Amino acid sequence: MTTTATRPAPSPAGGADESTPTTLTLAKAITAALHDAMAADEKVLLMGEDIGRLGGVFRVTDGLQAAFGEDRVVDTPLAEASILGTAVGLALRGYRPVCEIQFDGFVYPAFSQIVSQLAKMPARLAGAGTVPVVVRIPYGGGIGAVEHHSESPEAYFAHTAGLRVIAPATPQDAYWMLRQALTQPDPVVVMEPKRRYWDKGDVTAGAASLAEAPSLHSARVARPVTAERAAAGGAATVVAYGPTVRVALDAAQAAAEEGVELEVVDLRSLSPLDTDTVVASARRTGRVVVVHEAPVFLGLGAEVAARVTEAAFHSLEAPVLRVGGFAVPYPAARIEEHYLPDAERLLDAVDRVLAR
Amino acid sequence: MTTTATRPAPSPAGGADESTPTTLTLAKAITAALHDAMAADEKVLLMGEDIGRLGGVFRVTDGLQAAFGEDRVVDTPLAEASILGTAVGLALRGYRPVCEIQFDGFVYPAFSQIVSQLAKMPARLAGAGTVPVVVRIPYGGGIGAVEHHSESPEAYFAHTAGLRVIAPATPQDAYWMLRQALTQPDPVVVMEPKRRYWDKGDVTAGAASLAEAPSLHSARVARPVTAERAAAGGAATVVAYGPTVRVALDAAQAAAEEGVELEVVDLRSLSPLDTDTVVASARRTGRVVVVHEAPVFLGLGAEVAARVTEAAFHSLEAPVLRVGGFAVPYPAARIEEHYLPDAERLLDAVDRVLAR
């Protein structure tokens, strides 16, 4: 065991006064969260391919090996099943491993460990232990990449009992959600919207911000519509998460110019779902569209639609519509814009829910 | 290469006159389909753990190695990833491998090969080849088994673009659907309802029966409700597949005694879905309940509910309700009856859709 360094470098999220917000990209907010979590808890360690010297292919772990040493930022052999499998073992020894999967399409070799071990180990242990492993997956398309680098596998994990699945869309959410994931006892899959890694936002870091943070599984109304406006009609709810939150906000702005008000709900947590927040919005607007990049067929939108419809059936003026990827493998980058849901496609669905 | 035998034994589905139905268990109907497909097409071969001498842990391949030799009924090393991976290679060489996964919970080591290779290879080849691999998975609970032997992973596959997913519930359907799967060009995942393996039914085998068979992706109205009865109210549609078709039929019988008519739709195909058949029924009854063993959260029922609601919104008197497994790992066998949806739970949901 070579421990190269032990003195943590200062957090990328800033200096002495933790409550002062810093402007960070989403990627750097994650760096800051990892850094601060590692500084706060010596049991937190990072594992993954190329995360050490290189700082990861997205540079999310940049500087962390220098700050915390090779034992806590582990460049692993190229084997996802074992990244997850050894993480389970480390967790059983009392560690809190954070596994980085390099790209969405490379998580599947680890699927058995995630679904049959990580997710089920707590039930198997029946109280005699926990496995608080965090799995970070940069996901989604729109970056002009080659095959397997643009997928949205979140539904596989959300359907898996025993896991928690989150998908922050803003730097601030990325920070506190990851910090919170690293203090609670259950396995968490973090879907990181890779094409938003470079989006900037204010981040309040540190313990203070955590104390004020909401529950890990609360949705966020990213753009509200007033009760009056909703009651007056011509309003709809758009449910989004991860990379499509930006799409929804863009659509909302365009819609507003045409007199249509969209309430944008950012799910943030995919499992469990904050159904209450979505249903409350659905009750007010009576019209709901869900948007994600994953194929529509059995995507998260199916669950949101089914659940919201069950809870708010008599408030709905139109069926919940879903906008998302098609039932084909993610296409070549040069035509991905036709695959990915954009504001136009979202607005088309909004028109349809408003027309009913 | 040792070829132990070459003369096919007679099909378990019967003798000379293929059009005469034989009574077979669901398991034996699959045996017959495999046998007849192997006799009809020398490129069909079977791969899996313990499928040769032992005939598989459910004896589904019993006698086939003796009939077709070790090269066509291959006892593989214990490695699911390679069962699927070599099947892809064999398919590229022109073979039609049928992979048996021993139990549902053991398919995950092969997940990467299924999702990233089998499902995507045709798109990658862009017309320059096909990979008609069939993956058979005995699935579902209710057999009093230990961990990992009672799971329902169908949603993972149904959400995966590039795959076809079927789930026959009767011996006759098992026969022709498997035969059809073995003559069409795409990868097919066959979810076999293991607790119904011993259910018996009439099977018409052979080429004649295939000619008359419906499309692989058509649902079946397992119990119809007359138009008059549906119009009169007090009727509902129950959508089921695989092991829950029996549950739905039992519920329908109990309901009938109380004057409630249930139209039971057996999906048979999970991807693509025969939405038309379900929507037609939903339009007539105005009330729909979906039932499966997999966790409700992001299970097939979510897609059925979302899709039916979208298509038949104004015909629905109540939201589509879902009955299924809970959001926890499959429990110990001694309490699985409380996890599995039964006729009682289904009827409770029926009461709720009728009450709205």
Next chain:
Amino acid sequence: MPAATAEPVQLLSPDGVRQDASGDRARHAELVSGVGAEQLRERYRDMAMVRRFDAEATALQRQGELALWASGTGQEAAQIGAARALAAQDHVFPTYREHGIAWVRGVDPLQVLSLYRGASHGGWDPTASGFHPYTLVIGAQLPHATGYAMGVQRDGDVGTGDPARDTAVLACFGDGASSQGEVNEALNWAAVFQAPVVFFCQNNGWAISSPASRQFAAPLARRAEGFGVPGVQVDGNDVLAVEAVVREAADRARSGGGPTLVEALTFRVAAHTTSDDSSRYRPREEDELWATRDPLTRVEAHLRSTGGADDAFFDAVRAEGDELAARVRRGVREMSDPEPLSMFDHAYAGDHPLVAQERAWLETWIATEPEEAR
């Protein structure tokens, strides 16, 4: 260290003669020099108790009390030998057949049976016993073992020289499991990180109906060397030899010398499980051959011929075994089913609104079911 292709280590012949200690064997003999008559009686007692337990479990399954049973009969020497080579602080990652190791680690036999009864997924405390849950997905526990060992390294619990601190991890698997990618990955990781793991393969000749020849074309011990891990084959029906070989491997691990693979050649005397019928695939001659290599017989022969034990001892062990069987039988018969609502208890350790809601629903459902019943 012995070459992977050397003869399997044997210290006690099938007819109970302690092998003369020359060459490599001398080193191994030295490692169990502390195992005298008293300790051999202990080993014998362990093996006999576990075999008796196993027979009782099989009977209980036949009586419908268990959903399934995976017999370990024939593998007692491998399991007891390995377990007795471990220190209290060592950890074990078992398959589903390590009843002998569970026994030595003090896991309540009734907890093992509760799993096979279908009343739990395990549920013993690995912290107390150092014995982790049974793993049913073949090979999945090997990365756990390697990861656990990486944790041991990070805790500084290797190479301190403190015999109560330095820790080894025993990773159990079968001949069939050796074909799984994860098993090979774990071996490789342990080699790359020099993690303190003893890979312990019980090659019992069969993976359900597949002979070991369907799993590998070269001895597993050689496989290990290909990964840069010392590999050694041992007569898995010789409790002394297994203890010696595993002790050497565990010592190496604890001292910071990295992983070792031990392939114990043994035999699954029964069918794969009570659901299996080995007569469909296994030649009778194989059963007959291995009957002559029984792990208990040879220790008994040795103890009797050297005066290390007499009829009184063997009678006492038999009586104790019968007592255990009776206790186990009673325990299983009295075992109550889990509360239905317990399925929600440990899926998540933290709050989960959907699980809470589903739990509440089932609670009401169960409470009102009698009225609802049609």
Next chain:
Amino acid sequence: MPAATAEPVQLLSPDGVRQDASGDRARHAELVSGVGAEQLRERYRDMAMVRRFDAEATALQRQGELALWASGTGQEAAQIGAARALAAQDHVFPTYREHGIAWVRGVDPLQVLSLYRGASHGGWDPTASGFHPYTLVIGAQLPHATGYAMGVQRDGDVGTGDPARDTAVLACFGDGASSQGEVNEALNWAAVFQAPVVFFCQNNGWAISSPASRQFAAPLARRAEGFGVPGVQVDGNDVLAVEAVVREAADRARSGGGPTLVEALTFRVAAHTTSDDSSRYRPREEDELWATRDPLTRVEAHLRSTGGADDAFFDAVRAEGDELAARVRRGVREMSDPEPLSMFDHAYAGDHPLVAQERAWLETWIATEPEEAR
């Protein structure tokens, strides 16, 4: 067959001297005895063309014409040597960096570029070229190769003695890939089934930023032997040695002798891809060291010193390379984007109602978009 720990096979030294043919080397030299001056010029030309192509692709990526480029520069000898050892009916399962093998197999370079442009996922015809699609999921193609080889066995295309019929399968992978479970499984399956596979590892020292020492603790050739597969290390920058070693392995496969693993020691001269920056992790000295072992230089030196080629030849090759580059540049610039609706074309070969419906929707959407645009 050479022991896995022998010196890597080398037939042409870095300064271009053909090595004297004694011992094992004699056997290997014999295997390429047909490679005289003319054939060496061909090999040189292949390597030079591929290198030129690679440089052009890198330039095109910098100009924004490609989404990404994975350079094979430095690995030409390994790739051309392996490809030239194959028979027409042999099949290759590549990674994403086998541009040299693609070249020899006659795959249109523009199709390789269309993948890296983001205009396709490959799409060349493996039946025509025997060269299967590039695989981006590390190691996933190895089970395909083994399965394909099992198909070859079933077709009876091994051991017939007919040189136009007996078929070998080349399974390409990297040092990093060797850590994947599937790679080890494939090796094991090929050993168990004696499938006609040549496992061809280009150990270029790095898997993105991880040195090979992070992937294995013992040479891969030894790993192979652990699986019962002959393993051989070869100087991967020596086109002659690679050809000899792969020829021997392919001959063995075709004749029914089963699989072999060839580990070609080479170097990834560029960064992992154009998205990577190797200065962040790779010591400069390593680049400098390998610059002295360039695969083209040594062939040029040999040809010049033996009078096998003169300036005219090298000038002609250079000119031809520039032509290739120009053609490729033009081709990429003129490459039209795929039809958006083509994404639906090959997801399924048979009918699929949902895909048909979604396709129809997108067709209408694209047709009406201008009006819809806000």
